[in-house]
Amino acid sequence: MTDHVGDYVSRVFAAEDEILLSLREEADRTGLPPISISADTGRLLQVLLLAVGARRVLEVGTLGGYSAIWIARALPADGSLISLELETKHAEFATRYVRRAGLAEKVEIRVGRALDLLASLDGEQFDAIFLDADKEPLPTYFEWGLRLVRRGGLIIADNALWGGRVVDERVDDDATRGVREMNRRMATDPRVAGILVPTHDGVAIGVVL
Ligand code: SAH
Ligand code: DHB
Ligand code: MG
DSSP states (O other): OOHHHHHHHHHHHOOOOHHHHHHHHHHHHTTOOSOOOOHHHHHHHHHHHHHTTOOEEEEEOOTTSHHHHHHHTTSOTTOEEEEEESOHHHHHHHHHHHHHTTOTTTEEEEESOHHHHHHHTTTOOEEEEEEOSOSTTHHHHHHHHHHHEEEEEEEEEEOSSGGGGGGOTTOOOHHHHHHHHHHHHHHHOTTEEEEEEOSTTOEEEEEEO
């Protein structure tokens, strides 16, 4: 989708408050990678979470906490988000902004490799999982989603278009293969009803059946 269409949607539907603006400004200034979700993707997450009455959400890939703040703001007072992050530096940045947003009670950031942290969550139940970390293990993250998300809950993944590389036949690296395989499962696995919404870099959404 062209950028100015996304900008229009963000401006009309997903205005950022002072905290989100300040987070992005400090992230850019201090050299955090500029790969947070877009504001319109943040709003899409909120609408989806509200539609399924989400109370417990799991995020894979915290970075600076931008998506975590969008997600946590869509949860009820007793709701909670667990967000998994490999880099201590990212987790510390995110913790600071989650606190500034008044969401410290709702958001717990766990530091480590997602595959290890997911295994430690086995047996727990979530209303939704948001996959936004490394791309090569996406098929495995998707299987964890099926294991951890209740029926009627959501498996959501950012970067489902992966900058257009998913449709470029010349591209065949591990990350792109991971995104393609996750998309294939979202589309064909009988345990989910899936779609890829071409917002920003693509958001894949599967309802667990
Ligand atoms: N969801 C964030 C953006 C996440 S960017 C937002 O929209 O604001 C991807 C993040 O995943 C980075 O912070 C990176 O450090 C983290 N990451 C990469 N590989 C990981 C892994 N194996 N386990 C946990 N986190 C990982
Ligand atoms: C990249 C972008 C992302 O949004 C992400 O979650 C991980 C990596 C990237 O462009 O490298
Ligand atoms: Mg992403």
